[in-house]
Amino acid sequence: MSDHQALYAIATMCRVLGVSPSGYYAWRQRAPSARSVSDAVLTDVIGEVHTFSRESYGVPRMTVELNERGHAVNHKRVERLMRAAGLAGISRRKGTRTTRPDRDAQVSPDLVQRDFTAQGPDQLWVSDITYVPTWVGFLYLTVVLDVWSRRIVGWAMAAHLRTELVLEALDMALWQRRPDEVLHHSDRGSQYTSFAFGARCREAGVRPSMGSVGDCFDNAMCESFFATLECELIDRTRFPTHAIARRRIFDYIEGWYNPHRRHSAINYQSPMNYEHAAQTELAAASG
Numbered sequence: 001m002s003d004h005q006a007l008y009a010i011a012t013m014c015r016v017l018g019v020s021p022s023g024y025y026a027w028r029q030r031a032p033s034a035r036s037v038s039d040a041v042l043t044d045v046i047g048e049v050h051t052f053s054r055e056s057y058g059v060p061r062m063t064v065e066l067n068e069r070g071h072a073v074n075h076k077r078v079e080r081l082m083r084a085a086g087l088a089g090i091s092r093r094k095g096t097r098t099t100r101p102d103r104d105a106q107v108s109p110d111l112v113q114r115d116f117t118a119q120g121p122d123q124l125w126v127s128d129i130t131y132v133p134t135w136v137g138f139l140y141l142t143v144v145l146d147v148w149s150r151r152i153v154g155w156a157m158a159a160h161l162r163t164e165l166v167l168e169a170l171d172m173a174l175w176q177r178r179p180d181e182v183l184h185h186s187d188r189g190s191q192y193t194s195f196a197f198g199a200r201c202r203e204a205g206v207r208p209s210m211g212s213v214g215d216c217f218d219n220a221m222c223e224s225f226f227a228t229l230e231c232e233l234i235d236r237t238r239f240p241t242h243a244i245a246r247r248r249i250f251d252y253i254e255g256w257y258n259p260h261r262r263h264s265a266i267n268y269q270s271p272m273n274y275e276h277a278a279q280t281e282l283a284a285a286s287g
Contacts, residue, residue: 058089064268111209118148122179127186128222134239144173151271163194185209
């Protein structure tokens with residue numbers, strides 16, 4: 001009503017709306033309710049988390065984050081306040097095929113059979129390649145993902161799709177994790193069926209496993225990561241150069257995804273927090 005005081009008298013507006021002027025003024029002077037104040041405070045925090053999450057968190061992850069920050073809320077209240085504030089998470093889209101088979105190559109058997117589970121770290125890794133469009137042509141990204149914690153343990157970027165790309169990512173994972181024995185699952189792209197990649201796996205004690213080419217269910221976990229990367233970064237960003245794309249992807253993986261981004265499959269923890277919690281629990285049990 002106060003928005004229209006310059007055009008209409010208070011008494012006129014009260015008469016039209018069927019309320020008394022005294023009731024209107026009493027309402028204006030009434031202190032805001034405790035719930036209104038609480039909603040306003042919580043909405044501010046939701047805005048902070050929305051920015052922290054790079055505008056990616058929907059209601060489930062937002063609810064977990066708020067509770068861990070000391071705000072005891074349920075998803076219904078979070079949904080109401082996010083809607084009122086005009087805030088929403090982002091949805092993933094389907095990925096794009098980037099690998100091509102070499103029909104003459106030696107293919108490793110599928111040792112995973114779409115069972116993407118692991119009982120501990122560095123038991124099962126999955127790997128794949130995606131492309132990043134830039135103004136100067138595609139930049140290709142390959143990752144090695146630990147199935148148990150969802151952590152990206154190795155990655156590499158290049159302007160080509162040669163075998164060196166996947167070798168660099170594998171070497172990074174081996175250097176960072178130093179596994180005793182790990183199963184490495186990929187599709188049957190020529191990079192993974194190459195002699196050089198097979199030789200590196202044998203040298204490092206890595207057992208290769210390969211699903212089919214072009215079937216997202218045979219490498220569903222990597223496809224899921226790429227879909228997340230695409231909707232949270234690639235689809236929302238313009239990359240004038242490869243160098244800029246490299247910096248942004250590095251920041252996404254090492255500055256956001258591994259240390260902070262929550263995953264429903266690991267109790268809405270980030271990969272690094274999930275690993276740390278497991279290590280702490282193991283140390284307490286053995287001590």
